[in-house]
Amino acid sequence: MSEANISLLLPGLAALRGQELGVSPWKHVDQDAIDQFSALTGDAGPIHNDPEEAARIAPFGGTIVQGFMMLSFLTGFAKSIKLPQDGVIFRLNYGFDRVRILSPVPVGSSVRGRFELRDLVTKGENAALMTMAATVEVQGSDAPALVADWLGYLQLDTGDTAS
Secondary structure, X not given: OOHHHHHHHOHHHHOOOOXXXXXXOOEXXXXXXXXXXXXXXXXXXXXXXXXXXXXXXXOOOOOEOOHHHHHHXXXXXXXXXXXXXXXXXXXXXXXXXXXXXXXXXXOOOEEEEEEEEEEEEEOOOOEEEEEEEEEEEEOOOOOOOEEEEEEEEEEEOOOXXXX
């Protein structure tokens, strides 16, 4: 499949290269959510789960959200922006080329995702690889909490039917 075919098979998505795809609604992160994430992943520690100890040992004033918790929010944030689906049979998380956790997110903060389509290229037969710039923003802060180059595998509907 050629690069020109991507524009034919995914006209809505291909037209968005280099543009912002959308911004998710704000998501409030409370201590209960952080504690549940800790229990699920084993990522527990005083800076995440003990507000008094966190205030004593770290400069954040209390507990902070785990970096991997913020990263895990990207899926829900991306689903909320409703990417063009025409021509796509299914999407798979293909991983990340780059992830940086830039600033701590205090418990009680609200965060959201902002997405830009960086690239869309062929990936083998009848598939494409989408690269999105993903940013987790913190309400009331100019500094992003997290930035990532996120890859998505798109299985394309080429209209071919196998007998």
